[in-house]
Amino acid sequence: MKFTDLNRISKLFFGTIDIAKELSITQESARITAVRYTKKKLLIRLKRDLYILPSRFDKLKEEEIFHVANILQTPSYISLTTALSYYNITTQQQRNYIESIGLKRTRTFEINQLNFSFSLIKKSLYTGFGLNDNYFIATPEKALADSIYLSSLKKYNCDFNAINFSKIKLKTVNEYLLKTNSHVLSYWKNICRTYKIWKH
Structure with a gap:
């Protein structure tokens, strides 16, 4: 039994069943082996019984990294500056930092120098995203709305100077923010006045 035998597993993400099959051992032995590795x-544990080889993790494409973020906390979707950057709406760059919105808890995972940040929002605001290939990501408008919402609560620091508001449907952003509260709406109105982008 050699660790290199795991390179024969074709799946990008795999579990102890796959390890047991490839190494010709029982699933219980595979579980112990996975913990040791x-x-x-020698292995990266993404969540319970789900692993990836470090060599493959380091070669993940952006979309695959987004999929990993979805896996780390379920349910969740890519949002905030990460999504705005993906849509080329902000010039703000975040190296090795992936931001998501979730329903469980606010926390950050670090895997091989790549940080996965999850911000908690109310269930009533958990909307405005869709499935793109195999990962969930906010629409441009919801990514901005999430940024405004969390920034107004001082739970996020968005660089609004870096945003190209002309690429955003501001009426849609407003519709999302109408589901929040007066404090958030006041913060949003100040942004509109500051950047002269939209009259309510």
């Missing part, structure tokens, strides 16, 4: 940094 993870401690030695």
Whole structure:
């Protein structure tokens, strides 16, 4: 039984069943092996019974990294500056930082120097996203709305100077923010006045 035998697993993400099959061992032995390999940094554990080889993780494309973010916390979707950058709406660059919106808790995971940040929002605001290939991502308008909402609560720091508001349907952003509260709406109106982007 050799660690290199795991390179024969064709799946990008795999579990102990796949490890057991490839190494010709029981699933319980595979579980113990996975724990040992993870401690030695020969495997990366994404969540319960789901692993990836470090060599493959380091070669992930942007869309695959977004999929990993969805896996790390379920349910969740890519949003905030990460989504705005993906749509070329902001010039703000965040190296090795992936931002998502979730329903469970606010926290950050670090995997091989790549940070996955999750911000918690109310269930009533958990909308405005769709499935793109195999990952969930906010629409441009919802990504901005999320940024405004969390910034107004001082839970996020969005660089609004870097945003090209002309690429955004501001009426749609307003519709999302109408579901929040007067404090958020006041913050939004100040942004509109500051950047002279839209009259309510």
